Amino acid sequence: MGYTIAEKIMGRASRAGAPVPAGTEVEVKPDYVLGYDFPGYLDLIFKQMKEEFGIERVAEPERYALFIDHMVPANTPEEEELHIVTRTWCAENGVRLHEREGIGHQVAAEAGYAVPGGFVVHFDGHIAQLGAFGTLAIGIHTQLLEAFVRERIDFTVPETTRVNLTGRLAPGVMARDVFHHLVRVLGPRSCRFQVLELGGPALGDISLEGRQTITGLAMFTGALTAICNPDRLALDYAKAHVTQPFEPQASDADATYAALHEVDLTDLAPIVVVPPNPAATADLADHAGLEVQAGYLGSCASGRLEDLRAAAAVLKGRRVAPGFQLHVVPTSQAIMADAAREGLLTTLIEAGAFVTSSSCDYCYGRIATMTAGQRAVSTGTLNVTGRMGSPDSEIYLCNAAAVAASALEGRIADPRPYLAEATEAGA
């Protein structure tokens, strides 16, 4: 009997040390335990460790890495004090801290925690995006505490739903659209408590950045996480970033799946996700023309080089609509530097974009906060009520090129005509 990649990774990390079938209760040792500081997250875990369990230090500090990516830069003394708590704890524990390097889920890949065949936990489910590299990365919410006070954590090996992607993406249609299309086709409860495994011939045509986007949003299908069997592209990235030896895993051809779907990407068109529901997928064309006042290009779910390139292609030689607020926030500082070297930032800035260093803060309205009656197009993770400001503001999620096109028109706009023109001009 064959096993899925998830069964193999969880089995390897369990006491069995070998693949275990879905449904088995195991005690697994995470290869990495990750988290970021935010009120009630790491500070609470540090406090609980000490006060509830009398534990001052984690036993194997090399298995932990923490991030300061929210509330960056701080804008109250309390926020800075919270960062000091995190810095102090990391220094005392000998735990690596990544501060001001970018959004942690991206920095985790850059810093080498996306180990093919590895098992990673975080409280935040968007860590699922390490699945692009064949890492099983799961957001376990408050239960992350267990990984700070015990060597192993309890887990039930999840079942897997496999999706084979076929066909070819049209220009102007991006990985972001692929994910929201999956929610449309499979539904928001299709993968509850399962792993979403992506494969098929079209996955090979999607960049690692695109795969990070798709896997990172897996929670909106109900999945615990998502994963891709690592191909040459993923393994080459891992070899360049992971410092320790690793053993990649992949699903067997005769693995058992809870469900198997084939999704053809050929006729896919740009999508918007209509507020306030992350599952309310619609064709962008059905909402084109709706007035928008703000645009956000960034987050752990987009904001990488291919997103910045797509936006730059749309915006090159043009100006955003008068009064429109376009915020561009590269996902990490490394990506921002690459974008600068490519000249993308110049193009974006000259088009009128407000470009800033990497931070999580735009995604949840801590800055660039919308007031009642305002509406944004966004590549952020979520469109729920009040996510980017007032409960009476609205967020339409879409791909990076669509954010750029909408910024030009001040209305939800299809990026494809702009991209076609850019291609013609370049040819």
Add this chain to the structure above:
Amino acid sequence: MSLAPLRGRVAYVFEEADFDVDQIVGVENIRLTDPDALAAHAMRRFDPGFAEKVEPGDVVVGAENFGYGHPHFAPMIGLRRLGIRAVIADSFATGYWREEIAEGFPQIACPGITGLVARWDEIEIDWEAAEVRNLSRGGALPTAPYSTAERGMLQAGGLIPYLREKLAADGSG
């Protein structure tokens, strides 16, 4: 050690699938942490007189994928303050389930529950038989099983007391 028996009325049925629990207190209140303040806001938009009607021991019922979206702790802090002792749903959203079980708040997956009960029916949860019974009009349905860890958290009263037991067992093992 076993779970305390649960017997009470269905104080509300959320019929919407993929229900966003933040609506229970309103998005504008999800940053509140004070149970009394949250109880004051809870359920107002669904039934303004809810707080006067609910009694300690009551439960609420949800449909498929209850807790979808980006749920916060505030709504259930409010409902617990009002006396709600459990949530029973056709099925639960993954993240919501994990967080509320870790709070030690009984969440009971019972496929078909929205067809078995109506508002204000008296129900009973039989943990040993793993079923929900409708005492008002008859009928019963099986509940989905818990993992050992989930049951452990519910029995211990949440993640922290559960982990204390685990650490004691690790130490003696």
